[in-house]
Amino acid sequence: MRRKERTEILIQGTADIAKDFAKEIEMRYKVNVIQKPESALVLLKARETAKKSLFYLGELLVTECTVQIQDSIGIGIVKGHREELAHCLAIIDAAYQADLVETRLWSHVLENEKKNIQKNLQELNQSILRTKVNFETMDVQ
Amino acid sequence: MGYVAVKGGTKAIEESIKRLKYERVHKGTAIELHKIEAGMRGLIDQVMSESSLYDQSLSAIAIKQAEGNPEEAVFLLRAYRSTLPRKHVSRIISSENMKVVRRISASFKDVPGGQILGATTDYTHRLLDSELEKESDKSIQDWLRAYQEENRSTEYNQKHMDDLNNLPKVLDYLRSEGLLASCENNDLQPRDVTRKSLEFPSKRSERLQILTRGQTGAVTSLAYAVIRGYGALHPTVGELRVGQLPVYLDHPLDDGQEEDSYYIGDFTATEVEMLIPLTVEKEQGKKEIEFEVGYGMCMGQNETKAIAMGILDNCLERPNNEFPSHNEEFVLYHIDSVESTGFISHLKMPHYVTFQSKLDSIRKSKDQTTEQEVGLHE
Numbered sequence: 273m274r275r276k277e278r279t280e281i282l283i284q285g286t287a288d289i290a291k292d293f294a295k296e297i298e299m300r301y302k303v304n305v306i307q308k309p310e311s312a313l314v315l316l317k318a319r320e321t322a323k324k325s326l327f328y329l330g331e332l333l334v335t336e337c338t339v340q341i342q343d344s345i346g347i348g349i350v351k352g353h354r355e356e357l358a359h360c361l362a363i364i365d366a367a368y369q370a371d372l373v374e375t376r377l378w379s380h381v382l383e384n385e386k387k388n389i390q391k392n393l394q395e396l397n398q399s400i401l402r403t404k405v406n407f408e409t410m411d412v413q
Numbered sequence: 414m415g416y417v418a419v420k421g422g423t424k425a426i427e428e429s430i431k432r433l434k435y436e437r438v439h440k441g442t443a444i445e446l447h448k449i450e451a452g453m454r455g456l457i458d459q460v461m462s463e464s465s466l467y468d469q470s471l472s473a474i475a476i477k478q479a480e481g482n483p484e485e486a487v488f489l490l491r492a493y494r495s496t497l498p499r500k501h502v503s504r505i506i507s508s509e510n511m512k513v514v515r516r517i518s519a520s521f522k523d524v525p526g527g528q529i530l531g532a533t534t535d536y537t538h539r540l541l542d543s544e545l546e547k548e549s550d551k552s553i554q555d556w557l558r559a560y561q562e563e564n565r566s567t568e569y570n571q572k573h574m575d576d577l578n579n580l581p582k583v584l585d586y587l588r589s590e591g592l593l594a595s596c597e598n599n600d601l602q603p604r605d606v607t608r609k610s611l612e613f614p615s616k617r618s619e620r621l622q623i624l625t626r627g628q629t630g631a632v633t634s635l636a637y638a639v640i641r642g643y644g645a646l647h648p649t650v651g652e653l654r655v656g657q658l659p660v661y662l663d664h665p666l667d668d669g670q671e672e673d674s675y676y677i678g679d680f681t682a683t684e685v686e687m688l689i690p691l692t693v694e695k696e697q698g699k700k701e702i703e704f705e706v707g708y709g710m711c712m713g714q715n716e717t718k719a720i721a722m723g724i725l726d727n728c729l730e731r732p733n734n735e736f737p738s739h740n741e742e743f744v745l746y747h748i749d750s751v752e753s754t755g756f757i758s759h760l761k762m763p764h765y766v767t768f769q770s771k772l773d774s775i776r777k778s779k780d781q782t783t784e785q786e787v788g789l790h791e
Binding site for chain 2: 274275276277279280283311312313314315316317318319320321322323324325326327328329330331332333334336347349350351352353393395397398399400401402403404405407
């Protein structure tokens, strides 16, 4: 599983998964914290649709952490003030970068969580679609 | 009359700051941050948008500290923002990827994907709800349970489920029908007004950045003036959508493949595409109506501001010195909350020397007039 999909699941899903994965790695490997979790900004670059040009919409507050496992660097970055999650994400990222054997067993956990996320999204969509307008043509006398 | 430098007021200022805190807390009840976040979504969104900093928790602290005064809250957040390192620029955010919670069109009844009202005050009666006086955490929990139960009972329809994450855009439909000129992606890197001072003529990216962080009231008022006649537009909302936009970052050292990017979370945004009819002269003096698009997008659910931004965007694309609303210097220099409220409120600060100097001038001119009058009489 590539990083985009993996981080989507770890951030949108329950935080326990990231915690459990990180704990597993910390118990077996030396994790060197290069940068403790700290606040930073991400500049949001957006494409407008009138002329399809780019502009900056503003900034998003994030928490970012960097760790090293063996010779691999991992980065954990997440919206808002979430120090523990940023730390866990960095460890998981480093574990994948180092191709640690544990990561191969995580795929099914992530796939299951992906299904839960999709189910929750479907429920949300279902609720929103109750506000969809159903137009009825009126009789003309 | 000479000027004498003076100092003082330190003690008075200290006591004034205590008095300010007293006014915030004197009723003996602390307003908890999670309650601000839970119940003041509109104010939080407004403050984040005008601050140009997206974080609900920080916005709630700013609102608490400012006692609910948006201009002060925006000032606090802008100041805080300047203390943080900006470490990344996101991958390009596209509204096609929005997880829509509301989408309407005032132009097309049968817009592809349908009119999805979502959460809106548009169809409420605006009658003050005195029942809210009695609302408690328990009554809210009961209502939520009933609402969730009601939703669960709705027949599940997989066909609809995919709609909201992949809603077709009205502009794409118009472009495919040949009713709107098509255009290719323009990947010219935007300018950042927070790093480089504005120069005229401005770039489109600078205008959009200033409009999106503009003060809601100022942006709305100028757009209203346009429609009342101090401008030359007659716009309609082509599409308005509110929803969650995902943010991705490239790895700092990798080659920037999308599948290897970091997802960092979603943020709520409002996007508006205004359709503006324009009469253009074709061959042999034949006149035809074409559409132009005014674009508005801002953080949070700020629909009036996004619509107003779309109107002003199009005004500034068509400079016209007949109307101040089409003059980029007039619009862009006067809509920023911190700049405008900061300048106006600085007038309260001591201007003793400036004012005394003006008094001196008046006294001198009066003395000269009196001397001349005496001379005439003699």
